[in-house]
Amino acid sequence: MLPVASPTPFMPAILPGQAPIPFYLADISQAEMLAVQAVLAGNRHAGGGQQTERCHALLAATLPGSTPLLTQSCTAALEMAALLLDLRPGDEVIMPSWTFCSTANAVLLRGAVPVFADICPRTLNLDPAAAAAAITSRSRAVLCVHYAGVGCAMEELAALCAAHGLALVEDAAQAVGATWRGRALGGFGVLGTFSFHASKNISAGEGGALLINDPALRARAEMMWEKGTDRVRFSRGEVARYTWQEIGSSFLPSEITAALLAAQLTRCGEITARRLALWERYHALLTPLAARFELRLPEIPAEAGHNAHIYHLRLPDAGRRDRALALLAAEGIGATSHYEPLHLSPAGRRMARARAPLPVTEDCGATLLRLPLHNELSPADQERVVQRLIAALSGRWH
Ligand SMILES: Cc1ncc(COP(=O)(O)O)c(C=O)c1O
Structure with missing residues (x-):
């Protein structure tokens, strides 16, 4: 018999008579399966081949003027960005503490220092005024994060960076298919990074x-990208042989990954449209309940074309958030909190700094809850999630 794993938000408890609702599920169709099979059948599955080229073309079509390079993760893309910026020991990079540790690790790996600035209470994205206040003579770059696929205030951040001679880099891990004033996120900074992890759209x-x-x-x-060699130029026929030219690493994924991704990118519009409809349905169900239960629902700025990566809400306090999470998990509903603010985590305390208190970030760490959101959710699932959340908040559990 297989050991039974204890329930987690990602694979919640299975209760008799009620199907669990996982927090995320990738939207994989027959097209993705056939694409992977075809690569294996062709027996050419090292990186940098036709499937990688297809992904580059699909990404470039939505990001005019940008040159995309597939990587094995957004973490790897952030590490490339830090290398390309030539960060040196002691340099500072301003970023939110409300992000995943990869944003900060990329900077630390170069010996530079992540400097955390607070986020805006409406969007949960880097607050341009807080970023401005964190600038010193050692600042080199601003690394903004488009939380939940909702764009940061790009004009303000770009103006700030231009005024202080800083590089603007976008951690657009969650923002594939999202826009700011109609332009694709990831294309605003000198460099941008996307994630295609299983939990992403x-x-x-x-x-x-x-x-x-x-x-x-x-x-x-x-x-x-190619171990510091000019192999990409060689494959374009621009040099007769390829040699070691630069510092580098093996950042490229295999053609199996690229084939799966090309099929997904082809379906990006369809996948995003379905997620947006689910997001809107949660919003319509929760909006009438917000005042009564003191819920802070997501706010989308008029300039942002978001991609429904996350449906989050903030509860009045940490006690009610944690109780709601526990009750939902016990019922097989995969709701979850999000980041442990980086400045409060053990590595952040040791290796990064914040020059001012980060009250909005700390409030999000304590009170934010994410609802399950994936393309297999039915209207009945969404009603059950909201009904059980409200039951947990009103103390009327069963
Ligand atoms: C803001 C942000 N940056 C970077 C990452 C890392 O992405 P990956 O898992 O593709 O390395 C994540 C992952 O969730 C993220 O949320």
Whole structure:
């Protein structure tokens, strides 16, 4: 008999008579399965082949002027970005603490220091005024994160960076298919990064992309991607043989990943449209209940074309959030909190810094709850999630 794992938000408890509702599920169709099979049948599955080229073309079509390079994860793309910025020990990079540790690790791996600034209470994205207050003579870049696929205030961040000679980089891990004033996120900074992890809207299991928006960085990025060699130029027929030219690593994924991703990217519009309909349905169900239960629901700025990556809400306090999470998990509903703010985590306390208190970030860490959101949710599932959440909040559990 297989051991029975204890319930987690990602694979919640199975109760008799009630199907569990997982927190996320990738939207994988027959097209993805056939694409992977075809690569295996062709027996050409090392990285950098036709499927990788297809992904690059699909990404470039939505990001005019950008050169995309597939990577094995968004983490790897962030590490490439930090290398391309030539960060040196002691340099500072301003970023939110409300993010995944990969944003900060990429900077730390270069010996530079993540400096955390607080987020806006409406969007949960880096607050341009807080970022401005964190600038010192050691600042080199601002690394913004488009939380939940909702764009940061791009004009303000770009103006801030221009005024202080800082590079703007976008951690667009959650923002594939999302826009700001109609332009694709990931294409605003000198560099942008996407995630195609299984939990993201567009999924390759593990995968990512670096978006090179400054043409001056392209040649070095291509070499860094292929172990520091000019192999990409060789495959374009521009050099007779390839040699070691630069510092680099093996950042490219295999053609199996690329084939799966190309099929997903082809379906990006369809996958996002379904998620948006589910997001709107949660919003319609919860909006009439917000005042009574003191719920803070997501706010989408008029400039943002979001991609429904996350439906989150903030509860009045940590006690009610944790109780709701526990009760939902016990019932097989995969709701979950989100980031442990990085400045409060053990590595963040040791290796990063914040120059001012981060009250909005700490409030999100304590009170934010994410509802299950994936394309297999039915209207009945969504009603059950909201009904059980409200029962947990009103103390009327069963
Ligand atoms: C903001 C942010 N950056 C980076 C990452 C890392 O992405 P990956 O798992 O593709 O390395 C994540 C993952 O969830 C994320 O949320």
